[in-house]
Amino acid sequence: MYRYLVNRILLVFPTLFGAAALVFALMRLIPGDVCLVRLGSGGTSFSEQALQACHAELGIDRPWLVQFGQFLWGMLHFDFGISMWSGKPVVDEIASRFPISLEVALIATAIAVVLAIPLGTISALKQNTWIDLLVRTVSIAGIATPSFWIGIMAILIVLDLTQWIGGHPWMPPIDYVSLWKDPIRNLSIVALPALTVGYRYSAVSMRMTRSAMLEVLREDYIRTARAKGLLEKIIINRHALKNALLPVITVVGLEFAFLIGGLVVTEQVFNLNGIGRLMVLSVQNQDYTLTQALVMVVVTIAILANLVVDLLYAWLDPRIRLK
Amino acid sequence: MPLLDVKNLHTEFRTGVGVVHAVDGISYTVEPGETVAIVGESGSGKSVGALSLLRLIPDPPGRITGGEVWFGGRNLLRLSDAEMREVRGGEIGMVFQEPMTSLNPVLTIGRQITETLERHRGADRAECERRAAELLGLVGIADAPRRLKQYPHHLSGGMRQRVMIAIALACDPKLIIADEPTTALDVTIQAQILELMQRLTRQLGVALIIITHNLGVVARYADRVNVMYAGRIVESGRAAAIYHEPRHPYTMALLRSVPRLDRPRQARLDPIEGQPPDLTRLDDGCAFRSRCRFAVERCASSRPPLATVSADGQRAACWRSDALASAGRAA
């Protein structure tokens, strides 16, 4: 178990290095650069000198290898530099966007897990009854419907409902405040997007729980548990669920990593200033430093999520501990 | 009074291709402390018949459609689910064929033994663990305290089957049903496990139903035998009688298909020719007739009943069992 953990943690470094090299190269392979965007954004013409001066100022005229070395060296002591587009420190840019993305992801995950595991289990236990059918229909709808549509519908419903109840429509506030400062204001911003995302997320996890559960229920050891005369409750909770959760944990972990940087459309619909929109913006502006830092943040979170998944796996499944 | 009295048990599976009559009216008894073998080719309904006794048939697609299972003065088929759970693991223990998959991979050996004790004995944790260690000793697993903390994947197949036996014995049952307990094991281990079961059931006075497709096992360990074919019992009687004087062509064919210790080494073994019948479309005739060397016209038109063929209670379901008596002796 100890060796397994050490191996897992040592693997983090090559993964991070690979991700760094990839995003570094990809950004520079896109035609154009941030100076062209900056100088030519108004359709104005600019001189060759101005362009070169801009390149020199940002240091992107230096050889790639040098730039890559600087990027890696900076990362090693958590110095991500200055955003090439806004001129503000990259750390500040990310820090102002990160909490809202993290909060949406965490709440959505909580919603997903709390809904998916009991519903998936019930659905499997009552296979082909009306409960199963209902749960599956609602979850298929969650997977098949684009999240922006669900988001827009959610906003419209809230607008109409508040109009109908209070006489005038209510819109969530726009500027983000932290949960600690003003919980009500914070939740009124985050609740709808988290629910929208959590719905789709729980639909995916629910289907995984259901199919894993159906498979586990056919296992020989479940028959053994029945032959011991155990109560159904114990057979499900102790014998079946612990085995069925293994694949579900993987799905939840992968989804979580995606939620941090991948909610571009949802952030757009709910007008949230999150990591997803920042990422799109920074790529459009060809803001090398900011994009690189964002990708590294998302990759780190994906790696951490995977590590947590692996640890949970090892905790649930003694066979893994052996390896 | 017999410990177990199975009367005309029927179990079917409703599948896409039709209704599979997996168990089609079997009747037999088991006396207290006795070892009864059930033999037959794969697919003859041995497992379904055994699982039906404990009502462990997956429903759907399976269903017990008729019969009675008398055990300790009660018809198990009429018990409530709660009453049935008391019987399972408490009065009747079960050992399955697949030691590699029959134990839960994520629970310790100790937990899988103690949970049965907690369920049926209501004993406290410490008492259960003491008893679990004692049970491991009983089934020949040394170093019980360490083993109890291990997981199934730490144990070999033979060891796991010993654990299954310990679980089956945990609550002092009156009957153990062992469904091909050694089929998945190494030949050398098979004998050990069978010896162990024989010794423990004798020592503890537990009756044993042992399911197998190996007649050699029967001859050594069973008091009485039921031979199954296509969901029915086609021959039954004392093990020695069946082994030496089979009165059903199917039993004879089974005997010719396995090596025998009591005969000079045969030049070759005869596997039974042909395929078992399709259990979704059985007709009124004898199910074995298409593979039978002795079949006559009557075998197609009406099914022979399980009739007494000898003074010591041997019974066979064959129109030609009298002719076979002499044929068997001649062979």
Ligand SMILES: Nc1ncnc2c1ncn2[C@@H]1O[C@H](COP(=O)(O)OP(=O)(O)O)[C@@H](O)[C@H]1O
């Ligand atoms: N879950 C099931 N669904 C459909 N048919 C089944 C099922 N289980 C067993 N059967 C059928 O019942 C018959 C008897 O099977 P079984 O009792 O397992 O045979 P065996 O004598 O090898 O133990 C077989 O024809 C098998 O196909």
Ligand SMILES: [Mg+2]
């Ligand atoms: Mg079987």
